[in-house]
Amino acid sequence: EVQLLESGGGLVQPGGSLRLSCAASGFTFSSYGMSWVRQAPGKGLEWVSTISGGGGSIYYADSVQGRFTISRDKSKNTLELQMNNLRPEDTAVYYCAKRLGATPEYDSWGQGTLVTVSS
């Protein structure tokens, strides 16, 4: 059974940093692209970033480009998101999601971790 477990969320001041982690199990981690998707309170889903299975291809939404860094550790089966220079509009539940296959459809999601950016 695929399991994705996010951690690292919390309250941070504007301009601060936070590092999210997603522990993956139940599948061959290095074979699948992974993404972070966020959802602001009461709002829709917003794609944040994607990293390929091997880690060699990385993409970011324009809204986070230059501030967020996605990475993966295949020895620990962990996906991470380093978030710097956080803004109030980054407040959201952050989900890690596993791609179904070669195309970016997500067949498994974590339970999410809440990031609140506020002074």
Add this chain to the structure above:
Amino acid sequence: SYELTQPPSVSVSPGQTASITCSGHKLGDKFACWYQQKPGQSPLLVIYQDIKRPSGIPERFSGSNSGNTATLTITGTQAADEADYFCQTWDKNFVVFGGGTKLTVL
């Protein structure tokens, strides 16, 4: 940037057919998928590659995609289907979600 548009809300009576649309420029030339999200839960993939159902998704969920519109159809809608539904596609390497549709079963 590419955009997907969904109606904010759709209402349906139990047992009837619900159709939720998702519009985007030449969306039919791309693949579309759909997620169901119930309050307090993570999204659940219900349709991928326009028409395919993941294992465990009831047959009453179906999809289509042509022209500028993808459609999620729920036949014989049940109270348990009340949820938010999001369409999704991708443009080059960027993933795009629709704004979501709240399906009310009443």
